Amino acid sequence: MKSKALLELLSDGQVHSGESLASRLGVSRTAIWKQIRRAMDEGAEIATIRGRGYRLTSRLDLLDRDSVLECLAPARRDSLFLNVLDEVDSTNAEVLRQIPAGAGKIPVVMADCQTAGRGRRGRVWQSPRGENLYLSIGLTFHGGFGVLDGLSLVLGVAVANALEQLGVPEVGLKWPNDIFLPDGKLGGILVELQGELEEGVVQVIAGIGLNVRMSRTEGVDQPWSSLARACPEIEWSRNQIAGAVIDAVLDAVPVFSDLGFRDFREPWQRRDIFKGKSLQAKGGEIEGVGCGIDGNGNYRIQTTDGVVPVRAGEISLRVMQ
Numbered sequence: 001m002k003s004k005a006l007l008e009l010l011s012d013g014q015v016h017s018g019e020s021l022a023s024r025l026g027v028s029r030t031a032i033w034k035q036i037r038r039a040m041d042e043g044a045e046i047a048t049i050r051g052r053g054y055r056l057t058s059r060l061d062l063l064d065r066d067s068v069l070e071c072l073a074p075a076r077r078d079s080l081f082l083n084v085l086d087e088v089d090s091t092n093a094e095v096l097r098q099i100p101a102g103a104g105k106i107p108v109v110m111a112d113c114q115t116a117g118r119g120r121r122g123r124v125w126q127s128p129r130g131e132n133l134y135l136s137i138g139l140t141f142h143g144g145f146g147v148l149d150g151l152s153l154v155l156g157v158a159v160a161n162a163l164e165q166l167g168v169p170e171v172g173l174k175w176p177n178d179i180f181l182p183d184g185k186l187g188g189i190l191v192e193l194q195g196e197l198e199e200g201v202v203q204v205i206a207g208i209g210l211n212v213r214m215s216r217t218e219g220v221d222q223p224w225s226s227l228a229r230a231c232p233e234i235e236w237s238r239n240q241i242a243g244a245v246i247d248a249v250l251d252a253v254p255v256f257s258d259l260g261f262r263d264f265r266e267p268w269q270r271r272d273i274f275k276g277k278s279l280q281a282k283g284g285e286i287e288g289v290g291c292g293i294d295g296n297g298n299y300r301i302q303t304t305d306g307v308v309p310v311r312a313g314e315i316s317l318r319v320m321q
Contacts, residue, residue, distance in 0.1 A: 003035055003038050003039045003044075004062065004086050004112070005025060006021065006025065006032070006035045006036070006039060007039060007044060007056065007060055007062065008062065009021060009024060009025070010046065010054065010055070010056035010060075011056060011060045011062070013055065013056060013057075014055065015049055015052050015053050015054070015055045016053050016054055016055070017052065017053035018032050018033065018053055018054070019053075020053070021053070021054070036048075036054055044056065044058055044060075044130070045057045045058035046058075059235075061130070061212075061213070061236070061237060061238050061239075062112075062130075063084050063110055063111075063112055063238055063239060063242075064084065064239055065082055065083075065084040067237075067239035067240075068082065068084065068110070068239045068242050068243050068246075069082065069243075070243075071239060071240050071242070071243025071244065071247075072243050072246060072247055073247055076246075076247065076250060079105055079106055080105055080106050080107075080108050080246075081098065081101070081103070081105035081106065081107045081108065082108045082109075082110075083098060083107075083108070083109045083110070084109075084110045084111075085109065085110070085111040085112070086111070086112050086113070087111060087112065087113045087114075087115065088109070088111040088113075088114060088115070089114065089115050089116040090114055090116050090136075090207075091109045091110065091111050091114065091134050091135060091136035091207055092136045092190060092192055092205045092207040093116075094109040094111070094136070095107045095108070095109045095136045095137070095138045095205050096138075096194065096205060098138075099138055099203065106137065106138060106139070106250070107137070107138035108135070108136070108137050108138070108246060109135070109136050110133070110134065110135050110242055111134050112130055112134075113130070113134075114134050130213075131211070131212060131213045131214045131226075132209065132210060132211050132212050132213070132214055132226075132238075133187075133208070133209065133210040133212055133238050133241055133242060133245070134207075134209055135207070135208045135209075135210075135242055135245060135246070136205055136206065136207040136208070137205070137206050137208075137246065137249060137250075138203065138204070138205055139203075139204040139205075139206055139253055140201060140202070140203055140204070141201070141202045141204060141257060142200055142201055142202075142257070143200055143202075144200050144202060145193065145202055147202075147257070147260070148193070148202065148204065149260075149261060149296045149297055150256075150260075150261035150264065150296060150297030151191055151204065151206075151256065152176050152177040152189055152191045152297075152312060153173070153175070153176060153177075153261070153264060153268050153293065153297045153312075154252055154253075154256045154261065154264045155177075155189050155191070155206055155208070155249060155252070156173045156177060156178075156179065156189060156268065156271075157173070157252065157264050157267045157268050157271075158245075158248040158249045158251070158252040159179055159187070159189065159208060159210075159245055159248065159249070160173060160179065160267075160271055161248050161252075161267075162241075162244040162245045162247070162248035163179075163186075163210075163227075163244075165244060165248075166234070166240070166241065166244055167231060167234055168181070168227065168230065168231055169231075170182050171186075171271060172271050172272075172273040173268055173271040173272060173273065174273050174274065175272070175274055175293065175299045175310075175312070175317060176297070176299070176312035177189040177190070177191070177312075179210065180225075180273050181225040181230045182225075182230075183223060183225045183229070183230065184222065184223030184224040184225040185211075185222060185223065185224045185225065186210060186211055186224075186225050186226070186227070186230075187208065187209050187210035187211060188208075188209055189206065189207065189208055189209075190206075190207040190209075191204060191205070191206055191207075192204070192205045192207070206249065208245060208249075210227070210241065210245075211224060211225065211226035211227065212226060212227050212228060212236055212238055212241065213226060213227075213228045213236065214226045227241070252264070261295065261296065261297055262295060265293060265295060265297075268293060269292045269293065272290070272292055272293070274290035274299070274317060274319070275290050275291065275292055276289060276290060276291075277289065277290050277319050277320075278319065278320040279301055279317050279318065279319060279320060280317070280318050280319075280320050281299075281301060281308075281310050281317050281318075282310075286301055286303060286308055286310070287301075287303065287320065288301040288302045288303035288304070288308065289301065289302045290302075290317070291307065294309055297312060298310060298311050298312070299312075299317060301317075
């Protein structure tokens, strides 16, 4: 038995006896008690009422495949091979495993928890259960690797558009693939290339992580934010956020495929959190002031010797203290 099944029964906010929960789930009352403790350890607020049973007192935001599909544009629903999982090692890895079963549809994987979530350059991505959005999409491009310049920035623009449509103000983008709010990092994007499946056809897996209700972290060494912290007046639904992000990404991809990066440069520049900041790159070898991106998505630094482009995937930027 998984905690999710138990929480679904408790989601009506009513008191349920341990005996009734055990009967409905086909387990012992001891198993129910253990799952109650596990759910509480994972952040659910459950009141134990002596002689009566258990009642969920916190708001529940369970992932649900049908609810995500309802949030999508109707014409898009049949084009997706959508899997919503309780737990997975990595949604990016699961998309790769799902591609053969997708029957030509766009593979999309969401999970309530990742046990081996990855960030850029192999860093661990914090993936607590039930709090955030972990979403990966398989994308196919024609024309080889050369057509993908700027893709991670395009995805950043798409995610920012989705968040702004949901009511989030002041969404910023940090080159090359992070989503920021004024008080810290909200999420990130991991783009992985799977090589040419056939001549000129490239499979890309785009992983998107967003902090929705994250209340604590371990091992995070930079300021962070969440949607619930930044916009507490909004009743956040991870299903709704996922639908908005999927729609925004799949709206952006054909434009990028047909026209390249040019139509995304100005929307990215508007949200650039590095613009006008004193920056270092390449381990301190390059110092100067951030001045936005060029037509290929490289970041430009104004140095004393002129403008130097920084290519994504080669070196990273940091603000000088």
